[in-house]
Amino acid sequence: MTSTVGAAAVSMPSSEAEAVAAVTEQPYATVLAGGTLLVPQHTLGHVAVERAVWLGRAEMDGIAQSNGRVTVGAAAPLAACTRLVAPVGPCAANIGDNEVNAQATIGGNLCAPAPYGDVRGPLLALGAVLRWADPDGIHTGGVEDFVAAGGARPGRLLLDIAFAAPAAGSFVALQRHHTQALTAMTVSAVRGPGGDVAIAATGAAPDACRLTSAEAALAGGGSIADAAAAATADADPYDDALASASYRLRVLPVYVGRALEQLGG
Ligand SMILES: Cc1cc2nc3c(=O)[nH]c(=O)nc-3n(C[C@H](O)[C@H](O)[C@H](O)COP(=O)(O)OP(=O)(O)OC[C@H]3O[C@@H](n4cnc5c(N)ncnc54)[C@H](O)[C@@H]3O)c2cc1C
Numbered sequence: 001m002t003s004t005v006g007a008a009a010v011s012m013p014s015s016e017a018e019a020v021a022a023v024t025e026q027p028y029a030t031v032l033a034g035g036t037l038l039v040p041q042h043t044l045g046h047v048a049v050e051r052a053v054w055l056g057r058a059e060m061d062g063i064a065q066s067n068g069r070v071t072v073g074a075a076a077p078l079a080a081c082t083r084l085v086a087p088v089g090p091c092a093a094n095i096g097d098n099e100v101n102a103q104a105t106i107g108g109n110l111c112a113p114a115p116y117g118d119v120r121g122p123l124l125a126l127g128a129v130l131r132w133a134d135p136d137g138i139h140t141g142g143v144e145d146f147v148a149a150g151g152a153r154p155g156r157l158l159l160d161i162a163f164a165a166p167a168a169g170s171f172v173a174l175q176r177h178h179t180q181a182l183t184a185m186t187v188s189a190v191r192g193p194g195g196d197v198a199i200a201a202t203g204a205a206p207d208a209c210r211l212t213s214a215e216a217a218l219a220g221g222g223s224i225a226d227a228a229a230a231a232t233a234d235a236d237p238y239d240d241a242l243a244s245a246s247y248r249l250r251v252l253p254v255y256v257g258r259a260l261e262q263l264g265g
Contacts, residue, residue: 028155074107086169087188111152120208170262
């Protein structure tokens, strides 16, 4: 089915296969998920959308858990994702108010540029595997591969996200009045079945990043304080309306320490 919203033709596929075909056929289409970012951007004329594909009826919102592996459809609402294990569940719960949280999707958040995209942090820490489609076919890779491939763009459709449920997970977020409803920084930590700890942050660098120096400090027998101090080596802090680079660098060790305390021994 196709209708028109503003100047854009919007198709409404009723399956994942139809959505892939609709997004990747020429002229390449823009994916419309919850619309919480795209609709206002288009309405205000900040983003030109000629052809959009709405995922609301494409049955891409399922969440499946089997043999310790979790698979989340890209169109799953953040509100549904709040039930997932830490650090993903608490991260989803931290995004927006109830209205935004009910409408926005995990795929839309992952595809949104900073200062949005908080779910990239937990998914990086979990080593999540993404599946996406573009005119060259179906691809799989990590968050960093999706970003390196150019992230969200017309003609590309994120399909789903899969990860192994960790033995433990934690999530902390920097809340301050200056950031209004947005989160300036998050830190996610997960412990794998073998006891290894992975840590990732948003807001410490222009995109979500793994804190490998902090991970190495822990793996080498260092304390939480050692790991927290080491985290600054992984940061590439920047100034924006939410926080200055120097503030980001100062608070990163605090939030790494909190995430590791929350993760427990
Ligand atoms: C008041 C408010 C507070 C917020 N606070 C936060 C916050 O603290 N942290 C945070 O991270 N975010 C925050 N957000 C942003 C919010 O997370 C996004 O609005 C939301 O995640 C976008 O999801 P959506 O499904 O609505 O995407 P849409 O608006 O539909 O799309 C967003 C972008 O992603 C692309 N896209 C969407 N789905 C796919 C897909 N499956 N494949 C390929 N491309 C896709 C679209 O083409 C578009 O470019 C806030 C937003 C509001 C309005």
